[in-house]
Amino acid sequence: MSEYRITKERRAATLTLSDGRQVAGSFFVAGSSFGHAGPERVKDVLNSRTAFFPFEVSDGAGHHTGLFNRDQVMVVALSTFEAHGEAAYDVATSRSVEMLMSNGVRLTGLVRVYCPRGSDRLSDYARADETFRYLETPEALLVVNFRHVLELSEVEAA
Numbered sequence: 403m404s405e406y407r408i409t410k411e412r413r414a415a416t417l418t419l420s421d422g423r424q425v426a427g428s429f430f431v432a433g434s435s436f437g438h439a440g441p442e443r444v445k446d447v448l449n450s451r452t453a454f455f456p457f458e459v460s461d462g463a464g465h466h467t468g469l470f471n472r473d474q475v476m477v478v479a480l481s482t483f484e485a486h487g488e489a490a491y492d493v494a495t496s497r498s499v500e501m502l503m504s505n506g507v508r509l510t511g512l513v514r515v516y517c518p519r520g521s522d523r524l525s526d527y528a529r530a531d532e533t534f535r536y537l538e539t540p541e542a543l544l545v546v547n548f549r550h551v552l553e554l555s556e557v558e559a560a
Contacts, residue, residue, distance in 0.1 A: 412458065413444050414481035420474045420550070422505065427459040443484045445545050448472055448534040476503060478534075478545040485514070485536045485543055495522040501537065501546060502553040509546065510557065511539035524556045 412428035419425065432442040447455050454469040485491060494514035501509045513535065515522040537544040 411441075413484075415444060416479045417457065417470065417475050418477040418479075419470075420476055420505070425457070425459055425470075426461075427457050427465075430456055430458070441487070443487065444478065444480055445484070445532075445534055445536065448475070448478065448545060448547075449532050472534075472547075473549065476505065476547050476550045477509070479542045480545065481542075483543050485538065488514070488516075488536075490516055495519075496538075497524050497527065498557050498559040499524065499537070500555045500557045501551050502555075503546075504550040504552055509537055509539070509544065511537040511544070513537060524554065528554055 410430040410432055413431050414428050415426075417425045417427075429444045429447055431444060431447060453473070454471055456467050457470050458465055458467045488494075491514060494516050496512045496514055499511065499513050503509060513524075513527055515524070515527040516530075517526045533548055534545050535548060537546050
C-alpha cells in the first residue's frame with residue numbers, strides 16, 4: 403500500500419437533490435480531519451471547498467461511484483448521529499426550528515447554536531459561515547444546505 407493512500411470509511415446516507423431525486427448510498431470519510439480533532443464527518447465533506455464530492459450510489463444495478471455537485475444537494479439524511487462528535491455539542495443552546503426549503507418542503511427539528519450565552523439566538527445561528535448544517539429530527543440527523551433554505555423560524559418544542 404502507498405504511504406500516500408488515505409484509508410476512508412463509508413457512511414450511509416440519502417441525498418435529496420434540487421431536482422427532487424433521492425439517491426441512497428455512502429460518503430467516504432477519513433479517519434482524521436484537518437479542521438478538528440477526531441474523524442472526518444459527512445458535514446466536513448459537504449463543507450469543503452471543492453465543487454464535487456464522491457458518493458457511492460446503491461441502486462438496483464449494484465454500486466457505482468458518482469461525483470455530485472454539492473450546490474445541488476438540498477438535504478442529506480444520515481444513518482449515524484455524527485453531530486454528537488462536535489466540540490461543545492452537549493453545552494450548545496438548542497433551538498426548535500422550522501425550515502422552509504426552496505422545493506416547498508418544511509423541515510422541523512432542533513439546531514445547536516455554538517455561540518456564547520447572549521449571542522445564541524436563532525439570528526446568530528443564521529449568520530454562521532457553514533453552508534451545510536445539522537438539523538436533528540426524530541427520524542434522522544439531517545445535513546441541510548442553507549443555500550436552499552428560504553425561511554428559518556423558531557417554533558415551540560414538540
